[in-house]
Amino acid sequence: MKVSKFGGTSVASAEQIKKVANIIQNDPKRKIIVVSAPGKRFESDIKVTDLLIRLAEAALNTGEAEEELQVVLARYEEIAIGLGLDNEIVEVIEADLRERLQLNREHHELFLDQLKASGEDNNAKLIAAYLKSIGLNGKYVNPKEAGLWVSDEPGRARILPEAYENLKNLRAVDGVIVFPGFFGYSKEGTIVTFARGGSDITGSILAAATHAELYENFTDVDSVFAANPKIVENPAKIKRMTYREMRELSYAGFSVFHDEALMPAFRHSVPVCIKNTNNPSAPGTMIIAEREYIQNPVIGIAADKGFSTIYVRKYLMNRELGFGRRLLQILEEEEVSYEHMPSGIDDTSVIIRNHQLTEEKEKQIIQKIREQLEVDDVFIEKGFAMVVLVGEGMHNTLGISARATTALTKAGVNIEMINQGSSEVSLGFGIHEEDTDKALRSLYEEFFSMKTIMQ
Ligand SMILES: Nc1ncnc2c1ncn2[C@@H]1O[C@H](COP(=O)(O)OP(=O)(O)O)[C@@H](O)[C@H]1O
Ligand SMILES: N[C@@H](CC(=O)OP(=O)(O)O)C(=O)O
16 A cells, blocks of 8 residues: 655646546556645745735734735636636635634634644545545545544644554545645644645655555655756655765755655655656656665755854863753743854854744843853854765765865865764855855766666
8 A cells, every 4th residue: 555645736727637646547556645735836926825824914904805815716716717627626625625714713823823724624625525526436535524633733733652553544435535744733633734845754654554554755856866857957866875875965955845744654664756747657766765875975966945053162162061951942032943063162053944933022132142151252143054974985985074175175165064964964154145056066067967767
C-alpha cells in the first residue's frame, strides 16, 4: 500500500486533477491520497491558502469579507465545472466557508487556522466527488474522524504520538481515501494547522501510521535537484539521498519538501519518493536511510535569505560562567529560537530568522542583554543569508571547506560566518543577502560542474 500526496501545483486546476486521477488509476496500491489546497496555476497566480488568509484577515479587520469569499469560491467553481461536477459540491464548499466565518474571532490565530485549513478540506471533498464521478471509489476522510490529533499550537502544530494508533485504522477502509493535508485537531476538538507547506507532513504521518511501503510526494518537478532550479540553470538531478540530507536541505531552503515531513517516515522506515505529476513516468528522487557517497560527498546546496545577527561583545566573556545560558534565556523569554551561535573569546553572534522579530522584541532583547549581561556592545544586524552545503560524505572528505571558501572568494562573496554542523553533514556560510544567488552559483560550479546525474 502506498500513500501519495499531491501538492498545490498538482491540484491547482481541473486539468491537473485529471492527471492526479490517472496516476491513482495506474497503480491500485495508491490507497491513501493526501491533497493540498489548489496552488498556483502560473507564476503570478495566488495559492488558495493565501486567498484564505486574505479572507480571514478582511473578516478580522473590517468584519466584511464578501469580496474575498467570492474570489475563493470562484477557484473551486472553475475546478468543479472543468471536472464536469454539478453545482452541489460548490454549494457544500460555500456553506462550509460561511459557517467558518461565523466562528469565534476572539482568538485571531485559531480563527485564521480554521479558514486556512478549509483550503485542503474542501479540495479533498471536491476531489473525492470527482473520483466517484469517474467510477473510482473515492472517500473523503476528515482528520477528526481519523484521529489526527495535534498539539494546540496554531500555525505550527505537531503530531501527538497517540494519533498514530488511531490513524493505523485507515488501512481497513476500502476505496481510495482522499485525506486533506495541512491540519489536524487538538484534543479539545479545534482545528490547528501545521506550518506552511505542511501537507507534506500529513502525508508522511499517514504513511508512517499505516506502515505504507512507500510515501510518494507528487509535485511539479522531475526530481529534487542539487540546487534550486530557479537560480541555477539545469542543475543535477538527485536520484537517491538520505532522510538526513533531505531534512538539512529542506530546512536550509529546498522548498520542494517540508523539513518536518522527514521524521515520521524515517522513524517508521518508510521510503519517500518525490515525483512529478506532469511526468509521472520519470523515476523521481528516492529518500532512504543510507546511500553510497564515495563519489559525491556533497549532494546539494541550499540557500535561504531572511536572517539577522545579534552581535554581543564583552571582554572575558569566555571566563564568565553561564553567560551563554543567560543570553539564550533572554531569547527564550521573548519566544525567539535561534539557528546558530558562533563564538569567539570576547564575542558571540546569535543567528535568527527575521520573521521572529518585531520592532518591540528587538528593543526588549537589546535592553535585556545590555542590562542583565552588562555587555560592552550589542546590536542587531539584518540582511543576512545562509548558504549550506549538505552531504553524508562530507565528514570523510578533506578540503571541502577550503574548496567552498575559495569558490566564494573568487566570486567576490564576503563570508561573514562559517558554521560546521556538529552532525558533519552540513557546512553553512553566513553571507550578505545581495550575494545569495552569486554564492549559490559559484558553489554549484565548484562541486557539480561536469556532472549530470547524482548517485
Ligand atoms: N532543489 C530543488 N529541487 C527541486 N525543486 C526545488 C528545489 N528548490 C526549490 N524548488 C522548487 O520547489 C517547487 C516545488 O515545491 P512546491 O511549490 O511546494 O510544490 P507543491 O505545489 O507540489 O507543494 C519546484 O517547482 C521548485 O521551483
Ligand atoms: N496549502 C498549504 C499547505 C501545503 O502543503 O501546500 P503546498 O502543497 O502547495 O506546498 C500552504 O500553502 O502552505
